[in-house]
Amino acid sequence: MFRKSLNMKLILQVSGLLALASVISGCCTEIKIDTTGFGEDKQGDRLGVYDFTGTLNGRNFYKQVNGNNYLFFLPDNGVWMVGPDAGVNYGGILNRDTQTECPENISRDWEYWDDTWGEWDEDWSMEVKCSGSPGPDNSSTKDPDPIDPEPCTFGNVCYSCNIWAEVDGVRYCCSNDCNSGGIETWTENGQVNCYCYH
Structure with missing residues (x-):
């Protein structure tokens, strides 16, 4: 039976940055950014499913499945950002939470860029959540491959x-x-x- 390993060790090149691909323990490997608020009208092209791509600045970063955006953490700016270039302070969705390691665990409201007013606005209905399951917990899993898979x-x-x-x-x-x-x-x-x- 084919088993997909979640504990990858690859070097990836993304927007000129080298990143080590190794999931941070407990974070989701696939997430979904969604809203029913104004963020959908203003930044709808940045919503959707994102897959784990690697680690950058000590946090996971994700690539949009059906688009050209990334979700990543910028420590110098103190924000999680959704934008076209991983590691660059340019995008349309952000969160100012600096403490949370996994984006799906952030409880602070997400913000979207409003081109009309030229400002960041909060969208209380915007959420980032697992679109699947959390990654394996390396402290309790000896083998990164799941044991006894269920159909x-x-x-x-x-x-x-x-x-x-x-x-x-x-x-x-x-x-x-x-x-x-x-x-x-x-x-x-x-x-x-x-x-x-x-």
Whole structure:
């Protein structure tokens, strides 16, 4: 059985910066930025699903799945930024939380750039959340590959689950226990693959 390792060690080049790809323990490997507020009208092209790409400035950074944006942390500016160039202080969505290591755990309101007024505005409905599951906790996992994977299911049954992932608008979850553990999804040769672990 194919097992996808979440504890990658790769050197990536992104916008001229070298980044070590190793997930920070407990952070999600896939996140979704979403809102029902004004941020959708002003920065809608920056919303959507983002995949873990590497670490930059001591935090995970993510690449937009269906776009050209990144979510990354800028320590000198004290912000999480969503923009077209990882590591550059230019973008359309930000959060001024400097303490939280994982963006999905930020409780402070996110802000969007309003071109009309030329200012940052808070969007209390904007959220960054896991679009799948947290990465493995390296302190409790000896082998980075999940042990005893559980099969997945998909569709309406997954809407009441705490742990799920969405691929091409279809929600996937664990068949037996969809409220704990983790789930991994990926596309290979046009086919969606999925497994769960506890």
